[in-house]
Amino acid sequence: MIYKRSVNYYETDGMRIVHHSNYIRYLEEARCAFLKQIGLPYDKIEEMGFMIPVLEVNCKYKMPAKFGTVMNIEVKIKQFDGIKLTIGYIVTEEKTNNRIVQAETKHCFTNQNMKPISLKKENREIYETLLKYQEQVEK
Amino acid sequence: MIYKRSVNYYETDGMRIVHHSNYIRYLEEARCAFLKQIGLPYDKIEEMGFMIPVLEVNCKYKMPAKFGTVMNIEVKIKQFDGIKLTIGYIVTEEKTNNRIVQAETKHCFTNQNMKPISLKKENREIYETLLKYQEQVEK
Amino acid sequence: MIYKRSVNYYETDGMRIVHHSNYIRYLEEARCAFLKQIGLPYDKIEEMGFMIPVLEVNCKYKMPAKFGTVMNIEVKIKQFDGIKLTIGYIVTEEKTNNRIVQAETKHCFTNQNMKPISLKKENREIYETLLKYQEQVEK
């Protein structure tokens, strides 16, 4: 899935480029758009009593983006075993197709008290949807 | 009360000055520090079942601040009648004493379902503490 | 002009609603989209050597927005005299048409050294474009 997003002025810093912390937010936007597209909007997941906290972020900055730069963010499930979920992202500049950022986030699933749960046991529907999209990546 | 704060790099924008939206956040920091100082830390207020949402912000930008600028933020209760609360702020540069921002925020008090409440009826202790500090301003 | 925008997760706070400082950023987004639409994209304005700092923000919060809320932000030039510019905003929830925020920002025009300038003298084209859109509001 490709999530399209352009850079806002308030997201640039004193170097006149996007502050590196903001890409972590763009990744979240792309992740939420992806979940929505596969039928699992994050607000619905929260309503069902689950949360998907971030366990780890790895982000490589290849090229700076500026105010107004249009970015395409590709989102993919890289790994999912019912307990942990790894999502991969490639952020490119639409105009040149040059890579801006390459990243990965790792997640678990918890109940509302932030206790980790097994999705396989707790919610078969979410489990199978995520599994389906992971399988498609592997093929 | 004076709240002291220096500007972080990620708070500057492409003009190399603090992005104007960040002062709204500095005001919140100063407000929380003030509430703590008068014995009403905001987390305790939330634990007691109350919230103090912002109804209005008025902010005048007098002089830009840069990365590293040390600011003094003066916080005062300007008005309080048990229902609405008006807080005033003056942000100055520590080095020159020049005025950076002059602002005002208006608030009400609500329960956890965001229904407005009368503090006079619901919590006499918070009510009287706020009143005391407002009175000191008036004299 | 109407600028459409939905709320990101990272823009909500501990009350599970959009943090009030973020609306100031949404206003900037809407303002930039408006300037682009009338043929004055902000990056071009900066390239021509001008900046449009914010002198004042007034923002009234009518109703909280949540993660996923789709907002329509109406942007209008309320006043422009070649020196100062006042822009008005009405943020509504798309689904209900209820008002979320009502706001106003005041601006001046400066050169790259942040010295205020008269747009009428310095750049007739920008001056007349802004005037044209202000006139349309007045009629």
Next chain:
Amino acid sequence: MIYKRSVNYYETDGMRIVHHSNYIRYLEEARCAFLKQIGLPYDKIEEMGFMIPVLEVNCKYKMPAKFGTVMNIEVKIKQFDGIKLTIGYIVTEEKTNNRIVQAETKHCFTNQNMKPISLKKENREIYETLLKYQEQVEK
């Protein structure tokens, strides 16, 4: 070096914990405080014509922090060869000494046009200061 910082309300999200992107900003604050302490404040580095962009961020989230949590951020130079710089961070909760975040950022040095430079050639003073602090880590 230990950089102390407490969590602001606007840094929490709908889960009532610090949004994961904000730690990336705390790391920057800690890094700037560290550079200042070793005699290389970042604004001075920029004035000398150098920038230290972030090439990579790796961040592991161990435990959530909440509004008001006081954090101690330990900062260390893990590696420096004159071209690339790796900095390590451990964020702990002051009260319990529990680990909140463990992270690493990688940087290079550039001139004002964002061209990578060798610090050893371009600025012996900064080079040697960084080297000195790296050596201390190794011993």
